[in-house]
Amino acid sequence: MSKTVLITDDTAFMRMTLRNVIEKNGYSVVGEAGDGEEAVALYKELQPDLVTMDITMPKMDGITAIKEIMKIDSDAKIIVCSAMGQKPMVIEALSAGAKDFLVKPFDAERVVESLRKFGS
Amino acid sequence: MQEAKLDFLKELANIGTGHATTALSQMLSGKLFQLVVPEARLLHFEEAARFVESLEQVVVGIFIVVSGDVKGHMAFLLPVDSAMVLVRLLTGDDSGEVNDMALSALQEIGNIMITSYLNALSKMTDLLMAPSVPGVAVDMAGAIWQSVLAGAQVINEVTLIRTEFYADGESIEGNIIFLPDEDDFKKIAVLLGLGEG
Numbered sequence: 001m002s003k004t005v006l007i008t009d010d011t012a013f014m015r016m017t018l019r020n021v022i023e024k025n026g027y028s029v030v031g032e033a034g035d036g037e038e039a040v041a042l043y044k045e046l047q048p049d050l051v052t053m054d055i056t057m058p059k060m061d062g063i064t065a066i067k068e069i070m071k072i073d074s075d076a077k078i079i080v081c082s083a084m085g086q087k088p089m090v091i092e093a094l095s096a097g098a099k100d101f102l103v104k105p106f107d108a109e110r111v112v113e114s115l116r117k118f119g120s
Numbered sequence: 121m122q123e124a125k126l127d128f129l130k131e132l133a134n135i136g137t138g139h140a141t142t143a144l145s146q147m148l149s150g151k152l153f154q155l156v157v158p159e160a161r162l163l164h165f166e167e168a169a170r171f172v173e174s175l176e177q178v179v180v181g182i183f184i185v186v187s188g189d190v191k192g193h194m195a196f197l198l199p200v201d202s203a204m205v206l207v208r209l210l211t212g213d214d215s216g217e218v219n220d221m222a223l224s225a226l227q228e229i230g231n232i233m234i235t236s237y238l239n240a241l242s243k244m245t246d247l248l249m250a251p252s253v254p255g256v257a258v259d260m261a262g263a264i265w266q267s268v269l270a271g272a273q274v275i276n277e278v279t280l281i282r283t284e285f286y287a288d289g290e291s292i293e294g295n296i297i298f299l300p301d302e303d304d305f306k307k308i309a310v311l312l313g314l315g316e317g
Contacts (some may be wrong), residue, residue, distance in 0.1 A: 013211070056252065083239075084239070084251060
């Protein structure tokens with residue numbers, strides 16, 4: 001059975017781009033969240049194997065969402081996909097529990113490599 | 121003093137816009153971008169209001185508020201024709217319509233370009249420059265530009281950086297405009313050993 005992924009990004013365009021890359025590589029996208037709040041609610045409901053997480057989003061940002069998801073499941077596999085690649089932000093995301101940090105624009109290969117590494 | 125400040129601005133513009141267009145090129149894999157040397161200007165408020173040419177031209181504007189160690193405002197303005205070329209190159213949609221997916225793609229292009237610009241400056245200075253969620257609007261250039269200046273609460277001088285680039289034989293013009301808060305701009309200048317700039 002293919003691994004399940006929850007995509008989190010505030011732009012529909014980036015959710016579509018990620019969905020294409022992820023599905024093409026044999027993973028199953030079970031949900032799409034447009035902000036951190038939705039991501040936390042969908043994580044509870046869907047219990048995906050992997051989560052992609054944007055940082056700068058309305059309502060609840062990605063860092064807060066990572067912390068909230070880690071409270072629900074300390075084994076959550078969250079991969080950050082954000083344009084905001086500045087050192088303090090990367091450190092904050094990783095300390096909050098993210099497993100990897102991909103800076104947009106990213107290579108499709110880099111996304112797949114991270115999914116493989118943390119989804120196994 | 122003014123000369124040194126403008127030189128410094130041009131260097132920041134070069135680095136920031138260089139990273140922004142590199143990011144765009146990566147998004148459009150295989151598309152080569154020719155970057156025209158950026159123009160950096162330091163203008164008084166009244167001059168700044170007239171900075172954007174063709175005020176009645178309809179443009180797409182993407183804007184971001186910067187917070188953290190350096191605060192300010194950034195805007196990416198491009199004529200609708202250029203925006204539609206980008207949408208076609210990125211999504212394959214050649215309808216020329218500014219539909220929801222086109223706007224979403226443009227918002228993400230603007231976000232990635234502006235944030236890449238900030239990431240480059242952050243790396244140079246070790247100062248955090250955190251972007252807000254981007255806003256996007258389609259309107260006359262004058263209307264969008266006025267709302268950017270109003271949001272930035274420009275009182276005296278404003279730093280403006282204009283860039284132009286081309287892709288795939290088609291002209292795509294865009295302005296990336298950075299308006300750092302004056303005190304924070306000095307902070308960057310001091311850190312890079314340029315005194316008061």
